[in-house]
Amino acid sequence: FGSPLPFPLLLKWSADVNEKVSLLDEVDTSNETATNLAVESIQELVKDNAAEMAAKDLGNIAGSVDSLVEKMESVDDSTAEGLAGTMGGLASASEEVFQSIDDATKAKMVENVAKLASKLSEDSEPITTSSIALKKYSNASLEVGKAVSLPKPSGSSSSSGSKLKMKNSAKTGPSVAV
Numbered sequence: 001f002g003s004p005l006p007f008p009l010l011l012k013w014s015a016d017v018n019e020k021v022s023l024l025d026e027v028d029t030s031n032e033t034a035t036n037l038a039v040e041s042i043q044e045l046v047k048d049n050a051a052e053m054a055a056k057d058l059g060n061i062a063g064s065v066d067s068l069v070e071k072m073e074s075v076d077d078s079t080a081e082g083l084a085g086t087m088g089g090l091a092s093a094s095e096e097v098f099q100s101i102d103d104a105t106k107a108k109m110v111e112n113v114a115k116l117a118s119k120l121s122e123d124s125e126p127i128t129t130s131s132i133a134l135k136k137y138s139n140a141s142l143e144v145g146k147a148v149s150l151p152k153p154s155g156s157s158s159s160s161g162s163k164l165k166m167k168n169s170a171k172t173g174p175s176v177a178v
Contacts, residue, residue: 013049017057020045021064029071032079039068039082046089055097058090059105065112075119080127080134087113088131088153117175126151136175142166150176 023038042061050058065083069075075083087109091098098106113132120127122138133151142148147163164176 013045013053014057016045016049017053017060021060024064024068027068029068032076035068035072036076036078036082039079039086043082043086043089046086050089050092051094051097053093053097055100055102055105058093058097058101059108061086061090062105062108062112066108066115069112069115069119072119074121075116077124077127080116080120081129083116084113084127084132084134085129087116088129092131114175120175128152128154130155134176137164139169144169 020038020042024042027035027038029035042064046053046061065086069083072079090109093101113134117134117136120134120136122136123141124136126133126135128134128151131153133153133156135151137148142164144166147165150162150164152162
């Protein structure tokens, strides 16, 4: 088989993943409560079990998160925090599992975080999890040549975050994910 994890372990979470992914795929995004419950259920599954999941399950979750974010015109803070936590959980799977994920799925994970940041409300408080921080800036909050501090994940050991400096004005403010 060639997998670093025993075969039964690879299939251990597939049924649960499929169930939670179905909830995300079928949720009515206009119903904030239902959306938050679906996001919370997948986040909890990932948080506690990503290290034991098969690469296909992590890819399945990443694809479902992508579809959900695409359906949403904007995202509230609770949903954003849950989705960021889910993506951070996928990325923090064991090294053995993460190495078995194909590059396209890894790229989808990064893309999901960027898409999520773009759906936030401009100039709202940053969304932070232990591994990801997100913020969307408005043009009005940025000055050309003046640096602004970027948000940092709550698990970051750095005392100061990165800075963003606009070299020229843009039509829309940037969304950042750290």
